[in-house]
Amino acid sequence: MVKPNMYYNELKDSYLFYNIAQKTRTYVENHPGVKLLRMGIGDVSLPLCDAVIKALHEAVDDQASKSSFHGYMPECGAPFLREAIVKYYAKRGISLSAEEIFVSSGASDELGDILDLFDRSNQVLVIEPAYPAYVDANVMAGRKIMYLVSGEENEFLPEPNEKTEADIIYICSPNNPTGAVFSRSQLQAWVNYANKRGSIILFDAAYEAFIEDEILPHSIFELDGAETCAIEICSFSKTAGFTGTRLGYTIIPKALKRNGMNMNEMWVRNRTTKTNGVSYIIQKGGAAVFSEEGQKQIHENIQIYKKNAKVLMQALDQLGIWYCGGKNAPYIWMKCPRGMKSWEFFDYLLQEIQVVGTPGEGFGACGEGYFRFSTFSSPEDTKEAAKRIVKLLS
Amino acid sequence: MVKPNMYYNELKDSYLFYNIAQKTRTYVENHPGVKLLRMGIGDVSLPLCDAVIKALHEAVDDQASKSSFHGYMPECGAPFLREAIVKYYAKRGISLSAEEIFVSSGASDELGDILDLFDRSNQVLVIEPAYPAYVDANVMAGRKIMYLVSGEENEFLPEPNEKTEADIIYICSPNNPTGAVFSRSQLQAWVNYANKRGSIILFDAAYEAFIEDEILPHSIFELDGAETCAIEICSFSKTAGFTGTRLGYTIIPKALKRNGMNMNEMWVRNRTTKTNGVSYIIQKGGAAVFSEEGQKQIHENIQIYKKNAKVLMQALDQLGIWYCGGKNAPYIWMKCPRGMKSWEFFDYLLQEIQVVGTPGEGFGACGEGYFRFSTFSSPEDTKEAAKRIVKLLS
Structure with a gap:
């Protein structure tokens, strides 16, 4: 008899x-014709x-003709993409080899898959x-999880x-949901902690392209000693709008070893066994x-989202409400006004001004009393939402 | 200290x-200008x-404009593709709901990922x-593996x-590497065995589109009782030439339960946790x-590969060499002539007639003394290879 997991x-x-989704659907059903401003x-x-x-069009054309057709791709990523990523990191002074970069179908896929490298007995810190x-x-x-509350x-x-x-x-920095970004010295403390104990940091860098303060680290590999304790998981989703197109990459340094095993070599073995690579067209x-x-074009798009962030931040500043994020991240994490709880504030915004955000309590108990706004909505909707928030809470 | 897997x-x-790859590279280096016929x-x-x-072009265009742009896809697959697959199965008299179909990045990815549904203690039969x-x-x-030798x-x-x-x-049928296909009654015996013991069959149907004998089952769900013991893993790779484009799907019936747990619901939870769906463009x-x-066009392509199979089968028939596969599968599994071992025959073909195949020993010890030809090469190369094989072995 099979025993399920x-x-x-x-x-x-x-x-x-x-x-x-349920609450917004119910609202829309009861208020036909009303437009919601979705910042959730x-x-x-x-x-x-x-x-x-x-x-993408050129790559589709390549797949249409026998002479340019691509069959199976290298399991760990196409050389042309791995090399492009090497150059991107070199600009920040980070020296990687193409073999340290693994192309993936996206950060969420990789965050799940990568755990195969580790024994079940490891203690996880979230x-x-x-x-x-x-x-x-x-x-x-089946792993035990410890929580560090912030x-x-x-x-x-x-x-x-x-x-x-x-x-x-x-470690996720810039953070989802708070938008907070670790400084160089703060992140160095985590790298030192990990190296001292032999821990491994899974560094989620999905939002690095939103950093504007030059002093903040985009990659954990900007820190001393990270190559012996960190795996960096990156995404094209927010950087280049690939949420529905799907692509990411993961950096596993060749210097990352534990218990006599080289994690980079282990991941090569994993990928060559369990995948046949990522779509040629998407790569x-x-x-x-x-x-x-x-690079020019994606930064123009990021600037549009950053303007959304400014609009929302100005509204919260005007109201004197505490928040973090927004400047170096696409999320704004605000304190709910008047001591409201997260879901209470969610209902209040939905009912009164038809603005949808995300209750902080959904990201852990210490998120109770906070609320997340995404800055990925349209400029028009964001401006209108900010106007209504100011009017409601003034 | 992290403990690796x-x-x-x-x-x-x-x-x-x-x-x-090593042997062919060495040969090419030592024989510059010589063209290899790759049937490996x-x-x-x-x-x-x-x-x-x-x-694909239309979908790329959709991603270029705000009004038609697609962000995050449903984690278990786009409704338009799940519905198309439902209809494909209905033609064979198999009734599925869209919720029983999970779109994947390909069969090789899924064959690895799907194991997350099972406890480590299960005995695996290969x-x-x-x-x-x-x-x-x-x-x-960390699972124990039993082998059933054929x-x-x-x-x-x-x-x-x-x-x-x-x-x-x-169970892989049509089989890689042998090209053998289970008959309806043979497969029914496996379904009965699994239902009797509470086992689960992972049915690899990657080559079903190559079946031409109408009596042979394309899907395990053509058999009585399969919905309570089988998961079917399917691929666009060989059916539609998607080896480098990447797409597949998996069928997990809602009736598949073990130990009080519903495997379909478990997989929904897995996918919603560990993926953000498959690329809109590729779907x-x-x-x-x-x-x-x-359907018309992919079957025209499959016919070209099937003609390759016929050319190779005729050559082996002419030589009186035992083989299976080829008729309902894109692989031909032949007995090495003159009592040669797999790698010995590999070297012989490479050195004497510059034909590359796959030594059967690489698929398990009982493959020793056999050899696999793929029929996915070009018609020109296949004809030339067949000609040389007949000349060499006559």
């Missing part, structure tokens, strides 16, 4: 986005940039508030607790992101 | 395709059909000769051994495969 029974039902989900609204579209999948993917694998007192950027023994540490689109034209 | 140490080095790897040579190319990844993916997960005596289509207790059973290309035009 019984750890699935230990998953908590994830009601966050389901509940948001972290999905982009701008189309792919011209350089990417051009490359800094809350956090993206719920970090927790669920480890619950499915809050306003440390601006949602906690230091490592030297008394704890974490084996696998999730071609991804390579165009790193062209001169592509 | 130490089961990786138990993997045997996979030398098969590496050794083939199972990669397609024909480009994507027109209906797919058109759909019918040899077999695709090496079935074994490796389970070794990585051979000429049962035409490489073994019956279940009623004395064994297998929990997870891999649009995949849906075009099921259009009337798409």
Whole structure:
């Protein structure tokens, strides 16, 4: 008799986005014709940039003709894309080899898959508030999870607790949901903690392209010693609008070893066993992101989202409401006004001004009393939402 | 200290395709200008059909404009593609709901990922000769593997051994590497075995489109009771030339339950946690495969590969060499002549007539003395290879 993976029974039902969808649907049904201003989900609204579209069309044409047709791709990524990523990192002074870069179908896929490198017995550390999948993917694998709670007192950027023994540490910076970004010295403290204990940091860099303060680290490999304790997981989703096009990459340094095993070599073995690579067409689109034209165009799009962030930040400043994020991240994390709870504030905004955000409590208990706005909506909707928020809360 | 997944140490080095690549490279270096006839790897040579190319271009255009842009896709698959697959199965009299179909990035990805549904303690049964990844993916997960050896005596289509207790059973039909196809009654015996014991069959249907004998089952769900014991893993790779474009789908019936857990619901939870769906562009290309035009065009391509198979089969018939496969599968599995071993025959063909195939020993010990030809090469190369084989072995 097959025994299913019984750890699935230990998953908590994830009601966050389901509940948001249910509540908004009910509202729309009861108020036909009313338009909602959706600042909840972290999905982009701008189309792919011209350089990417051009490359995608060219790649489709390649697949139409026998002489240019591409069959199986190299499992760890096409050389043209791995090389483009090497050059992107070199601009920041980070020296990588193409063999340290693994092309993936996206960060969410990779955050789940990468756990195959680790034994079930490892202790996982999740800094809350956090993206719920970090927790669920480890619950499915039967791992024990420790939580490090953050809050306003440390601006949602906690230091490592030297008394704890974490084996696998999730760090997302710029952070989802708080938008907070670790400084160089704060991140160095985590790297030192990991190297001292032999832990491994899974660094989620999905939002690095939104950093504008030059002093902040985009990659964990800007820090001393990260190559012996970190894996960086990156995404084209927010950087280049690939949420529905799907592409990402993961950096595993060749110097990353534990217990006599080389994690880079292990991942090569994993990918050559469990995948046949990522679509040629999509990888071609991804390579165009790193062209001169592509970089210019994606940054024009990012500027539009950053203007949305400014509009919302100005509204909160005007109201004197505490928040973090927005400047170096596409998320704004605000304190709910008048001591309201997260879901209470959600209902209030929906009912009174038809604005949809994300209740902070959905990212962990310490998110209670906070609220996340995404800046990926259209400029028109964002301006209108900001206007209504100011009017409602003044 | 992080403990790596130490089961990786138990993997045997996979030398098969590496050794083939090394030997052919050395030959080419020592014989500059000589053209090899490559009948080894199972990669397609024909480009994507027109209906797919058109759909891919249209989907790229959708991603270029704000009004038609697609962000995050549903994690379990786009409704338009799930519905197209429902209709494809309905033509064969198999009634599925869209929720029983999960779109994937390809069968090789899915064959690895799907194992997350099962506890480590399950006993895995692999019918040899077999695709090496079935074994490796389970070794990585720490599972014990039993082998069921097949051979000429049962035409490489073994019956279940009623004395064994297998929990997870891999069945690939039409088979890679042997090209053998289970008949309806043979497959029914496996379904009955699985239902009796509570086992689950992972049915690899990657080559179903190559079946031409109307009596042979394309899907395990054509058999009575399969909905309570089987998961079917399907691919666009060989059917529609998607080896480098990447797309597949998996069928998990809602009736598939073990130990109080519903495997369909578990997979929904897995996908919503660990993926953000498959590329909109590629799913649009995949849906075009099921259009009337798409079906016509892919079958024209399959006919070209089938003609290759006929050319090779005629050569072997002429030589009086035992083989199976070829008629309902894109692989031909031949007995090495003159009692040669697999690698000996490989070297002989390479050195004497510059033909590259795959030594059967690479698919398990019982493959020793056999040899696999792929029929995915060009018609010109296949004809020339057949001619040289007849001349060499006559």
